[in-house]
């Protein structure tokens with residue numbers, strides 16, 4: 426069974442109790458609380474639900490186009506970002522709280538929806554590296570003139586290594 430939700434990553438608990446096993450959604454990154462200058466397409470989430478004692482296990486994949494800035498040369502690179510994660514949705518009450526590492530969402534008997542927004546947001550944020558380079562061997566920018574060294578050498582003297590002899594070396598270089 427497929428359930429299409431256009432804006433919020435909410436799944437109907439009524440449908441889940443009736444045996445819903447799949448959910449599919451296209452979400453607005455801004456509505457999910459993700460920066461829209463980085464996450465530049467709708468977020469496509471596909472979730473598979475399977476019953477566990479006292480609730481459900483929800484496994485999901487989220488994919489989105491991302492625009493990242495190279496930490497070395499500042500080039501903007503558009504690519505595909507994505508995350509796969511899972512959480513447990515358990516009915517609050519006498520259900521035993523599972524001793525799992527998975528994220529746990531507790532729902533009350535009168536609750537109509539379970540909201541996966543935060544789980545999806547966290548998974549996508551964690552999937553982006555803190556340090557991003559446009560390619561493995563990006564040469565970065567010259568720290569003296571700012572030239573993009575991937576496009577060619579700039580003619581500045583190479584930076585000197587940090588050592589006690591550095592000042593001496595600089596003196597010799599300037600004397601030449």
Ligand SMILES: [Zn+2]
Nearest residue numbers: 495498559563
């Ligand atoms: Zn780069």
Ligand SMILES: [Zn+2]
Nearest residue numbers: 567570579581
């Ligand atoms: Zn330079």
